[in-house]
Amino acid sequence: MEKKQEVERDYIWPYGLAAFLLGLGTLAITALSLSGPDVSYLRSQWTAWLALALATPAILAYAGGLTDGLVWRPVWRGFWTAGFLAFALHFFWAVYRTYDGDYGAVFLHQGTWFALPNFIAAAIWAVDAIAVWLPQKLSRPAIHWLHGFVWLWVTASFIVSTILRPDMGIMIAGYVFTAAVTMILLLRLRTVFGLASAKPPASGSLPADTAPAK
């Protein structure tokens, strides 16, 4: 005899949306770059933008503590993974086409303090993009710490890469992104510390349990 049982299963549409945007973005970059003056350079630039665009919903979701639940978990996972894949494309076009595979040139041009964090971001984001797919029962404190660390590193990399660029458009986008992340973090802190529900005491009187003993 069959019986129906409600089970918790992630919503599919966030995964689908993330995959669609990744695919559409990649195809658009491939096609549109052909009409530009320097195909490899454009692809390495635009894939960086795509990575930022796709990772932003995941970054904001994580900042807001929204990584669980049937909707938010797929949003976080899907966009985090899609963002990483776009970043991997950017890595390929930047390092192996624009920089011609010359890692030394990357450090020479960008400086160690800029290049090294980016390489580290690429490596740890790859690990985390796999770790987000581990089932709940394999969840360990170390995995949670990994998520947090990678989130912080990648977010910081995006912020530094954008607001320190001489290009005005990129700088503004970086500030907007930073403001969004900051705002969400603040909202979350407010909720965590219960500041939203605290009520001020009635004026002129102390709460009963703090009344001084006579």
Added chain:
Amino acid sequence: MPNHPIFELIFPSTNQTWSARVARWFAKKNQEPLGANRVVTQTMQDLFGTKDVQDAIMASYVWMADQIGHIALGAIFTLLWCWGVYAFTSPGTTRSVLYIGGTLAVFAVWFWKERVDLRDVTVRASGSQFDFNISDVQWNVHTALFYFLLGGLLAMTPFFGLYAFLATIILWVPAVFLAYWWLRRKIAFQQAGLPYLFRVANFKGELSDAQKAAIRHIAGIPEKPDRVHVHEVLFFWLSRSIREQIRQRETHLLKDPLTPQHLVISGPLASGKTPLATGIGTEYAFALGIGRYISAIKLLELAQTQPNNNYRIEPEDGRILWPWRGCDLLIVDDVDAAVKIPWGNDNAAIDGAAAGQPQNVDAPQAFRNALIQILGGKHPLDWLRNRRSVWVVGDPQRADVWTAIIAELMGIDRAEEIMSIRLQGILPKWPEQVTPVPAGEPRLARALGKALAGFGGLFLLLSATWWWREGEWGRFQQLSPEQAFAGGSFGLELAPLKYFLVMPQLSAKPMGIENSPDVAKRFGFAARADASAGKCVADAPQNLPVGFSVSNRMVSTASPVPVKFVGLTCAACHATQVGSLKPFLGAATQTADLIGFSDALSSAILDNKLTADAILSAYDKQCPTRDTPAVTGIGPLDRIVESYLIGAWLDGSREAMRKNAAKYDMAFSGHGLFKPDNIPTGPSRSRPFRSVIRNVLDLPGETNHAISKMPAVFMQAYKNWAQYDGSIGNPEARSAVAIFASGATLPAMNERQIADNIRQAAKFTLRVGEDPKVPTLAEAFPESNPPGTDVSKGEQLYMQNCYSCHGGPQGTGWKMPEGKDDPDITRLDVIKTDPARINFRYVEMLAPALTSLFPSRDDSAKRQMLEDLANKKQEAGATAEADFWRRFIDSKAESAKVNADISDFAHRSREFPAGHRLADAFAIGQVVRREGNALGYQNIPIPRVWLRAPYLHNGSIPTLRALLVPSERPNKFCRGNGGYDTKAIGIPVVLPDADGCKAPTQFLFDAAVEGNSNQGHEISIRPQDVDDLLAYLRTL
């Protein structure tokens, strides 16, 4: 060993099938039941002539299909990975590591999958009465993994070469032995006729220890689960001792007098009787025992039809089964199923029924009587006594009666030799089916999510396919110096090949070629030797002029695309054809009107009637094969891609022309192309510095009147500096500047293929003339210096008047005068030739600008050079130029304006951060204004001087005679008809009439036009000595 005769094989009833004929090759009479011949025969039958929709499917067939599937799964994903690595990486360690790593990663996925399967099987088998033989399943897993790995290696090793692939042949040896081990068991199982596969470890019913012991004994299950010994599987054929070990293991099925050999299993419905009986049969078969499963009715049928068959394999409904009397274990199911069987007329009635009437044989006595009647004797099944049997009785109430009857039929002691097992209760049911229902997500959203994911995957696949194909279209090909010079791609792509081939039909008017549709001839390009080449894509480049190449690179970006484009090579300007001689590479073109052609093409492109469809339609009419480039392999799709790319070229070119019109001016068209007032350069000349000033300095170039003829590039190794003003030291730099001035972009010149072609072409110019040899005039046209001509006087005159500047021949090469091997610059006030080439505005800015045009990996020195220059100009009060250099270094422009041609130095450094591939040729000091020499022209070596006409840097003097005799220099003459004057050594002098120049020599050269002066370079030579000197010059 079990006491049964060797079986005789029975062949299928027809000998018409291929598989039957093949079976006969291997089948032997009296063969071992599970020997090699049997295995091979079954394999042949399964592989050839069996279709699963028509024939009964054998377990051996399924097993082979399963392993072939494992090989394929291991191969497919590994192959896809390795293809991707091959397309996107260059040969080297990284590629090899990726091949191996990817193969291992694919294997790791299958390893994980098999582990999951093993775990699931173990879970299902838990809670059983019998020990679960996990080693059995592990061996199954190991076999699967081996074939996965084999498939992966078969896919990966070809990428390491043929020998690596051939080395995998060694793995087929264990693959075959593994197959042999498994197929024996599968054949034993399928020939037992069991209804399905069931392992006793999956039986969940209740049994006593004695019952379990009896079952284990009858089924041939050892006390402790036995491991598969790998060495026995792989090396049994090598060692007799190993074969003996195997034989001993396979003979554990001997009768043990202390343990019952016969079972009667009874129980209520769904108590697991048939599964237990089937499980016993399965275990026995996997132990390579010869067992047979039949129903009671089948037993009676076989008793009637094959009463004595103990040696012949029975074919039944497409299956091959062990002979019922020849097997060691007989399982009879549904002994007491209520069935009527027809009875023969001459048979006596049994159980009171009338003779000839159908009888029920569900009663024990009726069953006994039927068997006695058929087989005769008191114990008709006594041959089964010393073997094993399992009887399944449905009615547990009559189990004892059935047990007694069966014992009687076999003539055995019921108490000692036959055990009755009465199963209790109902087997655990299947778990209640639960249909998971996702909480919350609407069905539409779910479906939309899946659709979006599908599209996303498709887009990614399309992108990946395109990138992979780009690797093919732009695949690097090492060209020889001559191949690069004459046919390489230099980023000078102009238009799609198909458009080129139909150009006269579509663009005759804007190009001014209505009356002479041969574009090459009209604009003076040399024709190839094969003038009969067809007009289709497959005939290219033979159907294109000399100096035109075909590549799969887009105009301007040189990005690899599937559509073929036509581009210029060095030979377009540096090759010439004299009379019917084959074209000479390295010579100065004497006829090509490159600027006119460029304007003509621009006008044609701006024709709004020119569309991608028009081009493709015109081509299809000309070449019905269509020649659509393959992108997806789907014709209509490929056509769409081709049309899109041609359309993109048209749109991009038009947009660039419109955007640059303010700087480059509008293109001339039609017959205006050939008017000197419009285009003052004419055949064989250009205004290179107009292009350089526009594209490097981003300053107006129209006032630049530095007109240069296309120079000959013979034997460049004999001088250290190139250009008429001797300003470029590195031959690669000289070639790169020429290509850049002709219209190539920095990104295009940074493509590996193009950069290499430039290097190779520069290398060609070092020795061309000498190697490959180009003839002198006297060698090419012997009649020009008739036999007996004495050139010694001319040589003397040459040494007196010419050698001190131009040097002279030495062996097959050239030698410059002692101490003058830079070569020297002759000051303008001495040489007195036209100054426009060397004194134009911005000329002093070109050296630092060109030096920093190609960014280096470490640009600090070049940046410092520019900053020093800016400071110097500032201090000198040249504030406009100082401001220019500061913006040249870094204009702080938005990076969105990606235009490397005229972008600032800082942006170019960002765009080529690893250094432009040609940057090394532009080291500081390689492009200079040679200070220390006043304004002047470089003295150049003049080997093959006859192919350097017209003469002087601006081509203002048509012949050497005119050069030597200034009074004979025409101030006006008509250019463009080709031809050669071997007497005067140079291009024929055609003077204009009152109406000017007429076709074909349409271009009127006028020495009065700025930049065209034909004055200067006068030497003191007597008129009577001119012919002698000319005679000698014909030998250079």
